[in-house]
Amino acid sequence: MVKIENVTKIYEQKENPKDKKGIATKALDNVSAIIQDGEFTAFAGPSGSGKTTMLNLIGCLDSITSGKIFIDDKDISTMTSQDKNLIRQQKIGFIFQSYNLIPVLTAQENVELALDLLKKYSKEEISSMAYEILKEVGLDGLQNRKPNQLSGGQQQRVSIARALVKKPSVILADEPTANLDSKNGLNIIELMQELNRTHNTTFIFSTHDKMVMEHCRRIIKIKDGKFID
Structure with a gap:
């Protein structure tokens, strides 16, 4: 479960590095929500609404200005950088619009790397698990291709795997x-x-794509940093 409690995120931009204070921009303004296990949910809104900021905070890629976020009852807002790294490795998977695959690695190797970082599986287990998940996402027979040998849709399937x-x-x-x-x-x-x-895995999107929203079971709309009904 993901629990968002009164979260605010403020960015400060300095025109001059010597300035003591910069211009404050409130990307998220005291927002709250609960996303239950197994949900298929989207944060939806126009560019600049705060939806990607919300994902970055849940994913421990950025720090909260105020408020709390819980993942499986663990408060990530008070964690050290090391603890946040562990949460990212163990509890969160990321899918990016630009795929973010390593170009010199094959599809199989890109997926294996995610498991290798966990330091909990043998080489044989890693190879087998990566092979099977690539089959599950429809890439059987393409495991040994590098990203530049795959279409955009196939590269996104690798990132999903x-x-x-x-x-x-x-x-x-x-x-x-x-x-x-x-x-x-x-x-x-x-x-x-x-x-x-x-897999009953919780999926949380940021999007302004109507097709994605039509397939989600729940939409949390964001406008000017606030959740709206």
């Missing part, structure tokens, strides 16, 4: 269809729906 293989509590998907045409975008969102059902 990489996120899912470590069995996270939550998968955060930031505009996952943004770089895909409508057909491939639909295929990707339907694949994630199926994985959500079979």
Whole structure:
């Protein structure tokens, strides 16, 4: 479960590095929500609304100005950087619009790397788990191809496999269809729906894509840093 309690995020931009104070921008303004295990939910809103900031805070990629966020009853807002790293490795999977695959590694190796970082599986287990998850996302026979040998849709499937293989509590998907045409975008969102059902993994999106919103079971709309009904 992800619990967001009265979260505010303020960015301060300094025009001159010597300035003591900069211009404060409130990206999120005292927002609260609860996302239960197994949900398929989107933060939806226009560019600059705060939806990606919300995902970054849940994913321990940025720090909260005030408020609290709990992941599986653990308060990440008070954690050290080291503890946040552990949460990212063990409990959170990431899917990015630009895929963020390592170009010199094959699809298999990109997925294996996520498991290798956990330091809990043997080489044989890592190889088997990566192979099986790539089959599950429809890439059987393409495991040994590098990213530049795969289409955009296939690269996004690799990134989904990489996120899912470590069995996270939550998968955060930031505009996952943004770089895909409508057909491939639909295929990707339907694949994630199926994985959500079979693995009961929580999926949380940031999006302004109507197709993604139509497939989500819950929409949390964001405007000017606030959650709106």
